[in-house]
Amino acid sequence: MNTEANSTPKRSTFRHDASAGLVLGLQSVPDGLATGLLAGVNPLAGLYGYMVGTVSGAFSTSSSFMAVQGTGAMAMLVADVAVLRESSSPSRALVTLSVLTGIAMLVAGLLKLGSMLRFVSNAVMVGFINAVGVNIVLGQLANLTGYSADGPNRVVRAVNTFLHPGLLDGRTLAVGLCTVALIVVLERTPLRSLGLVVAVIATSASVHLLGWDQVATLNDLGVTLSGLPRPELPLLSVVPALLVPAVSLAFVGLVQGAGISANFLNADGTYPDPSRDFLGQGVANVASGLLQGMPVGGSVSASALNKEAGAGSRWSLVVASIVMAVVVVGFGSVVGQVAMPALAGLLILIGIRTVKPADMASVWRTGPVQKAVLAVTFLLTMVIPLQYAVLAGVGLSVLLHVVRQSNQVTVRRQVRDGSGQLVEVDPPAELPAHEVVVLQPYGSLFFAAAPIFLAALPDVGPGSNGSVVILRLRGRTDLGTTFMDALRRYAESLGDAGSRLVIVSANERIVEQLTVTGITDVIGDGGIYPGDERVGATVARAEADAASWVDAQR
Known part of the structure; x- marks a missing residue:
């Protein structure tokens, strides 16, 4: 492991690490709850994944600043895993999925498969990530509007929602839209990234003060934050059904983590080792799963926030996890009052920012083959479960590589x-x-x-x-x-x-x-x-x- 991971905090950087960790930890609480909500699991699983994944990744990756947390793409994959809803023990099924994802990442790290990621074309990843952004937005319309539409997929349910404006709950919609507006405004103030924390707290408090009982909160989902997570064992009977989703989750997490390894230098100026980061993310997933957390991976946005907040070493990630633990232990009853449309508004804003029209236009202009790959990947991601869309995208990348190489003889x-x-x-x-x-x-x-x-x-x-x-x-x-x-x-x-x-x-x-x-x-x-x-x-x-x-x- 990186020697820095085993060292004690340095006095010269710890003040900056503490400040950055405080910012990242506070920001991660609503973000973790929202990611759990996006994944269709207990929102606490998202928060536990953030808390455990961040500290586990801090000591097991080669990257000084990689925040191993839930990501929107991974959450959407989890949301499409039907076994988690159909299992007799959904919580243990989620534990199993996280552990299997970690094992897949560990295998990738031990076999040094980092170089294999180059076979996934940019057109596939651009199509997939942008479709995930659209899916995030469409998937939160029910929580944003208070109307749960029927339909076989998110696109159909979104159309159903827009065709029935009279069934939307005005107060729920107002809370969600106000949250989005507040985040946008507060991010431009000295609060910056903490603006989303203030926005979620403010709109959730407004629901309570105004007596809008029809606006759903986490308490309405039966979410009870009573303390730190307790260990839980996997459910072996669902392992066969979760192998494909676990491999897909591992792939998405590793691709996003590889981007961090390539773009975030360590504190000593060296580049992280992608294969070592694979191992670290695997360790973080196993730990997250055994402590009731959802699958996690290298988060580009959280890693960037950690760096921008002044982090000088990986100890900022440890501080962030401690901050999350303090919130869980000391303010558990308050967390249950968070309004669902406030979290939905946060997620919709994340989804909108995930969509990069400029990236899609660039790929679209490259040539007919890239245009076809982009379109096929985007459409598949929109209409079929994401774990299969990921594998289809990987298969398409490999097939195109083979075709391109064979045609160049x-x-x-x-x-x-x-x-x-x-x-x-x-x-x-x-x-x-x-x-x-x-x-x-x-x-x-x-x-x-x-x-x-x-x-x-x-x-x-x-x-x-x-x-x-x-x-x-x-x-x-x-x-x-x-x-x-x-x-x-x-x-x-x-x-x-x-x-x-x-x-x-x-x-x-x-x-x-x-x-x-x-x-x-x-x-x-x-x-x-x-x-x-x-x-x-x-x-x-x-x-x-x-x-x-x-x-x-x-």
């Missing part, structure tokens, strides 16, 4: 011009008779590219006798069985026409693969030329030998 012929200079030209459409053809492939030669590579080679016809095709594989380190099969078929077609295939490769593994797959037997003795460090020397030797063989066939 080209084959060029190497010849010498009148001055003896080596030049590259298009290979002949059909292999001529009694000629030496040196071919250099470019691009990723993996299984999906094999048919494209084979199609780019000169056709072997009745008039292709007595020729030699020299395939130069310099720089290749591995060829799959599909590609080997393509080479075998081409070598056999050349042999049937009375011609030969010669392969030049400096890589011992490729030479071994050619031998064990039987291609060496097909092309015959002297068909493999092991290369060396001299660029072009082996090809020149193979070309000279091939020319002699061609002359002998005339």
Whole structure:
């Protein structure tokens, strides 16, 4: 672990850490409750996740300033997990989901899978995150308006809500809209991020003072904050049903955490280790789950707030968790009076700010493929459960990467011009008779590219006798069985026409693969030329030998 994580607080930075921790801790109380509400679970699970995740992440990640808390995207994923609502013990099912998410993150960290995130395209992530923002807004309309519409998904329920304005509760709507307005105004005052805390307290207090009993509060959900969370064990019977949601949650949390690792330098000026941060987030999730908290991950907004508030080390995160614990223990009865539409207003504002039209426009202008990926990911996220939308987005990214790489395979012929200079030209459409053809492939030669590579080679016809095709594989380190099969078929077609295939490769593994797959037997003795460090020397030797063989066939 990072040595800073095990050190004692430094006097030179602790004053700043205490100040930043106070700001982050106070801001995290309503934010945590709102995130739990957004996830469709007991709002206290959101607060407990914030409290436990923040302190656990402080001591287990390599990042000095990463706040491991619930995020809007992860909360929306949790909201779409039907097992949590259908289980005989919803609280233990949530414990199980958090622990499984942590285990998935720990595995990713131990296997150092941070580099795998690069296979997820920007178009997929932009489409997903923006759709999550829209879903956050639509998902809180019931709490904002006091009218619970019917429908199979959030879009249909939102349309239903707008079509029945007479069924909305005016006082509930007023509390929610006033909360949004207050947050926007107070954020521009010296309160800054604490403005949302003041706004939620002010509007919730107004509900009590005005006697608006029809406006729902956390107490109406049966939320009783009686103290710190007690340990609870997972429910093993729901593990199979929660594996896919847990993997999806781990992926989203790790992607967001990787953004923090890449953009927030440690206090000593070094970059955090993404794989170590994966491990830390995994530890935080396991701890959060066992203490009744919801799944958590690296929060960009909370990490930025922590840094902007003056944090000098990871001890600001410890202070933030202590502040949350003090609120839980000392002001539990007050928390139950928080108005639901106030939290809904806070969430709707978060959702609106999550939507980035400029990012979507940038991807949209990039090209037709990115445009299609953005649209498909956005639409899937809007209409199907988010855990499946995430996996579909990942699958789409990988598929597009494979298609793009396979379509970039080209084959060029190497010849010498009148001055003896080596030049590259298009290979002949059909292999001529009694000629030496040196071919250099470019691009990723993996299984999906094999048919494209084979199609780019000169056709072997009745008039292709007595020729030699020299395939130069310099720089290749591995060829799959599909590609080997393509080479075998081409070598056999050349042999049937009375011609030969010669392969030049400096890589011992490729030479071994050619031998064990039987291609060496097909092309015959002297068909493999092991290369060396001299660029072009082996090809020149193979070309000279091939020319002699061609002359002998005339």
